[in-house]
Amino acid sequence: MSAIVVEHLHVVRGARPVLPDISLRVEPGTVTGLLGPSGSGKTTLMRAIVGVQKIAGGDVTVLGYPAGTRELRSRVGYVTQAPSVYLDLTVRENLAYFARVLAADPERIDAVLDIVGLAALGSQIVRTLSGGELSRLSLATALLGEPELLVLDEPTVGLDPLLRRDLWDTFRRLAAAGGTLLVSSHVMDEAERCDRLLLLRAGELIADESPASLRERTGCERLDDAFLSLVEAEVA
Amino acid sequence: MSLRVTGATALRVLRQLRRDPRTLALVFFVPPLLITLFRYVFDGQPQTFDRIGGPMVGIFPFSSMFVVTSIAMLRERTSGTLERLMTLPLAKLDLLLGYAIAFAGVATAQACITSAVAFGLLGLDVQGAVPVVIVLAVANAVLGMAMGLFVSAFARTEFQAVQFMPAFVFPQLLLCGLLVPRARMNHVLEAVSTVLPLTWAYDGIAHAVAGTDGIRVLRDAAIVAAVAAVALALGATTLRRRTS
Numbered sequence: 001m002s003a004i005v006v007e008h009l010h011v012v013r014g015a016r017p018v019l020p021d022i023s024l025r026v027e028p029g030t031v032t033g034l035l036g037p038s039g040s041g042k043t044t045l046m047r048a049i050v051g052v053q054k055i056a057g058g059d060v061t062v063l064g065y066p067a068g069t070r071e072l073r074s075r076v077g078y079v080t081q082a083p084s085v086y087l088d089l090t091v092r093e094n095l096a097y098f099a100r101v102l103a104a105d106p107e108r109i110d111a112v113l114d115i116v117g118l119a120a121l122g123s124q125i126v127r128t129l130s131g132g133e134l135s136r137l138s139l140a141t142a143l144l145g146e147p148e149l150l151v152l153d154e155p156t157v158g159l160d161p162l163l164r165r166d167l168w169d170t171f172r173r174l175a176a177a178g179g180t181l182l183v184s185s186h187v188m189d190e191a192e193r194c195d196r197l198l199l200l201r202a203g204e205l206i207a208d209e210s211p212a213s214l215r216e217r218t219g220c221e222r223l224d225d226a227f228l229s230l231v232e233a234e235v236a
Numbered sequence: 237m238s239l240r241v242t243g244a245t246a247l248r249v250l251r252q253l254r255r256d257p258r259t260l261a262l263v264f265f266v267p268p269l270l271i272t273l274f275r276y277v278f279d280g281q282p283q284t285f286d287r288i289g290g291p292m293v294g295i296f297p298f299s300s301m302f303v304v305t306s307i308a309m310l311r312e313r314t315s316g317t318l319e320r321l322m323t324l325p326l327a328k329l330d331l332l333l334g335y336a337i338a339f340a341g342v343a344t345a346q347a348c349i350t351s352a353v354a355f356g357l358l359g360l361d362v363q364g365a366v367p368v369v370i371v372l373a374v375a376n377a378v379l380g381m382a383m384g385l386f387v388s389a390f391a392r393t394e395f396q397a398v399q400f401m402p403a404f405v406f407p408q409l410l411l412c413g414l415l416v417p418r419a420r421m422n423h424v425l426e427a428v429s430t431v432l433p434l435t436w437a438y439d440g441i442a443h444a445v446a447g448t449d450g451i452r453v454l455r456d457a458a459i460v461a462a463v464a465a466v467a468l469a470l471g472a473t474t475l476r477r478r479t480s
Contacts, residue, residue: 013480050323054480068477073325084316088255089248100244101324125255141320 001064003028003149003180004049010057011044018044019203021058026182026196028148031175033191034184036200037231042184043081045200046151049182050078063148074102077142081153083134087127091118091137094126095144102145112140115170117163131158139167150174152183156190168193188223201231237327245326245334246341249308253342263304263346267296268353275358288414289360290445291438293350294369295414297343297377298437299405305339305384306397313388322477331475332468335385336378343377344370363447372444372453375460376437380405382467383433389474408434413442433463 004026011019018041026032034042047053048060051068060067063075085094095109113119116136121129126137139155150171156164168190171181175195183194191197192211199207207214207230211223220226253260271292278285312318321331347370354360362369387404391397411421411429418426418435429435440456443449 052319052323052478054478070325073323076323078320078323080316080319082316084320086248086252086317087315088252093248093251097244097248098324101241101321101326103240103325 001028002026002061003063004182005061006045006049006058007060008058009045009048009055009060011041011048011053012056013044017203019048022203022205023058024198024205024208026180028180029175029178030195031171031181031183031193033194033197034182034200035186035191035197035227040200041203042200043153044203046078046153046182046184050076050151052078074145075148077145077147077150079135079139079142079150079152079155081157083138085126085134085137085141088125090123090125091129092122094137095141098141099144104144104146108144108146112143115143116140117166132160132163135159136163136167147179149180150182152181154184154186156185156187164190188227191223199227199230206230237329237333241326241330242333242337245331246337249335249338250341252308253338259304260342263300263342264349267293267300267346267350270296271350271354271360272358275360286361289354289358290362290369291414291441293347293354294373294376294441294444295409295412295434295438296350297346297373298380298434299401299409300346300380301339301343301377302380302384302405303398303401304342305335305381306388306391306400307394308335309385309388310391310394310397318475319479322475328472328475332385332472336381336468339381340374340378343374343381346377347373362445364444364453365447368444368453369441372437372441372457372460375457375464376441379433379437379460379464379467382464382471385471386467386474389471405434408432411435412438414438433460436460436463 002025006022006024009019009022022045034045036042044053048055049062049067051072062072065071092109095112099106099109113122116139118133118136118140121133126134129137135155135158142150156167159167171183172193175181185191194211196210197207197214198205214223214226215221218226218229220229271289274289275285351366351370355362355366383404387400388397391400411425411432412434418429421429436456436459440453440460443453
């Protein structure tokens with residue numbers, strides 16, 4: 001069974017059809033990269049999969065349930081682009097609250113702090129964290145419940161290369177353990193570490209394949225060039 | 237809903253307040269200061285102070301919790317934490333009751349401090365039982381909190397949320413009977429005041445302070461509780477799991 005099945009999804013925001021008609025599948029145990037120029041509908045697609053986006057048509061099925069249903073709330077983790085944590089609490093107080101909501105084992109707090117490299121900052125007030133630390137805390141929060149599906153909207157923005165590499169190691173480890181990850185990104189060396197890539201342009205899926213197949217199809221050695229050639233070919 | 241999540245939410249809201257000692261100081265010490273100010277402004281008219289001083293003890297929690305809740309809930313909405321919570325196994329009622337419990341606790345402390353100053357230090361005349369006055373003050377706080385929570389859905393910015401205070405609370409203060417008895421208002425205003433919740437909150441507290449008409453105090457308390465429940469239910473409808 002696919003972890004995510006999107007069929008003829010149609011989303012309108014304001015008067016603009018952000019996603020006119022998109023269909024795709026994501027298989028369990030994989031890391032899927034969601035790429036595309038800004039405004040191409042990546043965040044809207046992710047919101048629809050998590051079930052927080054009003055949709056105008058089509059079906060989104062996640063782990064066998066319609067997106068956003070009660071059964072999924074402890075099984076799907078979502079990290080928004082802007083870190084959504086309480087700035088006036090400490091790192092640990094934030095995690096303790098979300099752990100209680102998720103009925104997660106309190107020992108998970110130390111585990112996720114280690115994963116995102118914030119173990120030394122547990123008692124710091126979140127307002128005083130740097131931008132990168134803030135987004136890592138937001139990610140840690142989503143990892144608390146050991147979700148089967150993780151939807152991450154640009155989780156590595158503002159992180160140094162070392163941390164980015166470590167986080168991607170974590171993503172690969174989670175997928176190897178059977179988890180499913182959908183990760184949006186702007187960074188092409190991250191695309192390299194995905195099993196599959198989805199390329200969006202103006203709400204349309206213009207690529208849905210492995211990095212290797214994308215290179216072969218476009219004849220470009222670098223993924224950067226492969227994307228540019230596809231995006232510009234569609235415009236022309 | 238679940239006790240675990242409701243309790244965790246109440247604790248979280250209290251922790252956030254504890255991290256903001258300035259707000260707590262304002263909530264706890266502005267009402268007794270204002271009552272003291274009233275006492276000396278009406279130095280020559282002690283009967284006026286006796287009439288409005290007592291009910292004020294019960295009305296401060298309404299306005300403070302209205303403002304504090306509308307800002308706190310607006311922050312949940314704008315910071316993305318509300319959206320995150322809506323993706324988690326948390327019932328809307330867990331969130332609303334969590335807030336209600338936390339703010340009722342703060343309101344209890346506020347009402348105790350204000351009562352101690354008003355009835356103790358300032359020698360304000362209270363015929364009724366002070367604990368009844370405090371219970372009503374807490375009920376009024378929950379009413380203010382529920383209304384603040386509801387109106388926060390209509391504010392985009394904290395500037396707007398703060399302006400809801402004069403827009404929603406001041407007219408009710410003017411019409412509730414605190415300043416001028418309702419019977420002496422013109423008929424239109426008197427009729428309007430009948431449907432405003434603060435009118436009943438004031439009526440209950442005034443009778444509780446005067447120690448008269450226990451049945452009426454109970455009736456008013458029931459009205460306040462019912463309106464608070466309706467406002468909370470309306471507030472719940474503004475918490476959307478899906479947004480456009």
